[in-house]
Amino acid sequence: MEINVEVVSPGSARKKKRNPAEWKTNKQKHLRYSAKHLPVFPKCGHRGTSFNCSLLTMNDVKNFHESFYSVKTKSSQDAFILKYCSCAPPARHHPKTGDRGIVEEKIERELKINFMHRSNNGKTLHWPSSADVQSVVIENILCTIKTPPHPISSRQFALGDTELKKIERIFDENKL
DSSP: OOOOOOOOOTTTSSSOOOOGGGSHHHHHHHHHTSOSSOOOOOOOOOOSSSOOGGGOOHHHHHHHHHHHHTSOSHHHHHHHHHHTOOOOOOSOOOOOTTOOOOEEEEETTEEEEEOOEEOTTSSEEEOOSSOOEEEEEGGGOOOOOSSOOEESSSSEEEOOHHHHHHHHHHHHHHTO
């Protein structure tokens, strides 16, 4: 007795093989993360440190669009976006009332200083609404104040008479 074995197509076999690509939920997922339309060129015209939209070409936009939608899973698209993002700590830092640390950071011969602003009367200082952090070479520092300014409110501080006189004397000597 001779038995002939034939290869049967998956559609007519008794036991069906799993084909996740044909499942309804996976088809919907595939469509959800596919491009809905062609890329649109941005018309905002930003030109600055954060955004340079005016320097983009349509070819750049098309290439980015193609590479983003070349993968059809959310996790891969999220990873693609994160690849082009950079994280930085927030630039704003408002010290609390008791915090005297106006010097933020020291890098070799430079200091990053969070400056307070002088009020109208000239005797009080206040923290500005947005941080005023600047780099200053150590040789360009006018003077250091030994006693911290005393707080008037959460954002306003007053200098003592000796500190004010010291600063005025330095200004008069250097004709600043």
